[in-house]
Amino acid sequence: MAEADSEPFAPSASGRSTSPARRRGRPVGGGNTSDQARTVLMDAAERSILRRGFQASTMELVALEAGYSRAAIYRHFPSRRLLLEALVERKTRRHQTEISARLTENASLADLLTEGLVIVATELIHDPLLRTLSEQTDEGTVAHLVAGAARIPEQVEQLIAATDGGESEKIFRPGVEAGDVGQFLITAALTMLLGVIPGIEDPETARRYVRTFVLPAILADPPAPQQVFRPR
16 A cells, blocks of 8 residues: 655644645645655646746645645655656646547558557647746757656657557568657657748648658658659
């Protein structure tokens, strides 16, 4: 059984409690497990960031909104940078879940990769939380924020492994390794997020781009090429 995670607020120098009023006997954080505590803290951080912005959402303020002490939030997230990365990772996982939910059960890897990258180019770039957080990166783009998120390469490789049924040698071009495919797809996604590809925010343009240029680089039997960019 997971240990309950609660951290009482420390009293002030005068001996009076600095914690907000709460019911007697209820531990700060509600006696949540460690995983539950992280979720509650991230939920509070997301609400605060969307409402106040990242700079105004201090660790202390997030902890207070979540019903935790300053010591408790730093135990789970030793720095604001780590909290930011955790929020980005959770958001990208949610988008991946949405991608899978939109596709049929027997969708091919080509379909899954195509629609996943289309969503990256047309929806992920407009995500309110990611756009707000991206303002805090040196480059100020969603692409660089996502690039810095933990475990993105691992998530892509797991997606491929779960879809190809263990027969990657029949799906990918001869000599292409699954790990390299994962890194390549990440690079492709980040390029699309940077907005340097003309018209890439249009779903149909993004779909044609992926099927014509991205998939042929990795798949043994890629879709037929199409005209990607319409004449102006």
